[in-house]
Amino acid sequence: MADKLGPLGWMGLQFFGRMSASISHEIKNVLAIINENAGLLEDFALMAEKGMPLDPERLERVARGLMKQVQRADVIVRNMNRFAHSVDDFEKSVDLQELLAVVVRLAQRFADMRRVNLDLRPAAAPVALATRPFLLENLLWCCLDFAMDRAGSGGTVAIRMEKTDDGAQVVFEWMGAPGDAEARPFPSQEERLLAEALAARTELDVEGGRLRLILSKGNPGGAA
Amino acid sequence: MAEKVLLVDDEKDFLELMAERMRARDLDVTTTDSATEALKMAEKGGFDAIVMDLMMPEMDGLEALKLLKEKNPDLQIILLTGYATVEKGIQAMKLGAMDFMEKPADLKLLAEKIKKAKARKMILVEKHNEERIKKILTSKSW
Numbered sequence: 124m125a126d127k128l129g130p131l132g133w134m135g136l137q138f139f140g141r142m143s144a145s146i147s148h149e150i151k152n153v154l155a156i157i158n159e160n161a162g163l164l165e166d167f168a169l170m171a172e173k174g175m176p177l178d179p180e181r182l183e184r185v186a187r188g189l190m191k192q193v194q195r196a197d198v199i200v201r202n203m204n205r206f207a208h209s210v211d212d213f214e215k216s217v218d219l220q221e222l223l224a225v226v227v228r229l230a231q232r233f234a235d236m237r238r239v240n241l242d243l244r245p246a247a248a249p250v251a252l253a254t255r256p257f258l259l260e261n262l263l264w265c266c267l268d269f270a271m272d273r274a275g276s277g278g279t280v281a282i283r284m285e286k287t288d289d290g291a292q293v294v295f296e297w298m299g300a301p302g303d304a305e306a307r308p309f310p311s312q313e314e315r316l317l318a319e320a321l322a323a324r325t326e327l328d329v330e331g332g333r334l335r336l337i338l339s340k341g342n343p344g345g346a347a
Numbered sequence: 348m349a350e351k352v353l354l355v356d357d358e359k360d361f362l363e364l365m366a367e368r369m370r371a372r373d374l375d376v377t378t379t380d381s382a383t384e385a386l387k388m389a390e391k392g393g394f395d396a397i398v399m400d401l402m403m404p405e406m407d408g409l410e411a412l413k414l415l416k417e418k419n420p421d422l423q424i425i426l427l428t429g430y431a432t433v434e435k436g437i438q439a440m441k442l443g444a445m446d447f448m449e450k451p452a453d454l455k456l457l458a459e460k461i462k463k464a465k466a467r468k469m470i471l472v473e474k475h476n477e478e479r480i481k482k483i484l485t486s487k488s489w
Contacts (some may be wrong), residue, residue, distance in 0.1 A: 155361055159368065162368055188360065
């Protein structure tokens with residue numbers, strides 16, 4: 124089945140699956156906290172039945188806790204929705220900074236697990252791109268995943284988008300010590316195919332701690 | 348005497364809430380959001396049970412479980428996870444976990460498991476004491 128899908132198809136499915144699993148973990152964590160808050164309210168009710176006075180401040184604290192988790196879940200689901208809709212159209216014009224923000228938000232849990240700080244810099248000016256949104260998200264994730272590996276635990280990855288004469292570029296810069304981990308080859312064969320499908324190319328400078336994703340004008344992935 | 352529990356989870360909100368509810372049930376609870384810190388605290392000893400999240404930064408729950416059991420095989424460890432698959436459960440039990448529960452956890456059930464953990468620990472401590480006494484008696488020529 125994988126060979127009928129082709130490497131990009133399978134890679135895309137794995138990317139979608141991995142992000143979906145991560146989102147579901149985040150939502151589970153939110154549910155666990157809501158569950159504990161509900162349990163705490165139940166405990167207060169039982170204590171009140173036994174004649175212990177209710178403390179309004181504690182009740183307020185529970186209410187604030189619940190609202191915080193609802194807001195958290197709302198952000199998670201909104202991002203999930205944006206990500207899900209990125210397959211609506213195979214090719215369309217997108218705001219590159221917004222698309223980048225979706226990927227960085229999706230990557231946040233992975234970054235937290237690896238103890239890497241992500242720093243998405245604001246763009247100097249918006250860039251509209253005629254691109255293949257889902258494929259571009261996939262490639263951006265691959266670049267970010269590699270950069271996080273290189274940053275290592277306690278490190279930082281700064282991400283910025285810049286307009287160029289020929290289109291746009293996304294720069295990933297990492298600071299940190301990856302320990303004994305050797306730099307895995309980047310791009311892999313699949314990542315190279317993905318870049319080709321986007322008329323994009325990558326430039327890696329391991330010593331300088333930088334990876335550039337260059338998107339050309341006038342082709343999928345190019346600036347409008 | 349109250350059961351002494353070490354609660355380990357990187358989600359601080361979850362940790363504080365669960366600790367508050369456990370303390371309301373007369374459990375003596377210590378918390379940490381770091382698996383590395385948990386290893387140091389467990390070394391100091393005195394816990395009847397360690398309740399630990401499976402997925403944490405720095406070190407996942409299974410790795411921490413392995414290291415904890417290496418230092419003290421008698422430690423009673425209950426793992427909490429968002430997704431309790433049979434595969435993960437088997438892995439955890441093979442590494443010596445006492446139990447494996449899915450989040451959101453039923454606190455009543457968890458409290459029962461902690462009581463069970465304390466009872467198990469007491470049996471093991473008694474067993475070790477008996478073995479020590481036996482060794483002393485057989486090694487000394489009276």
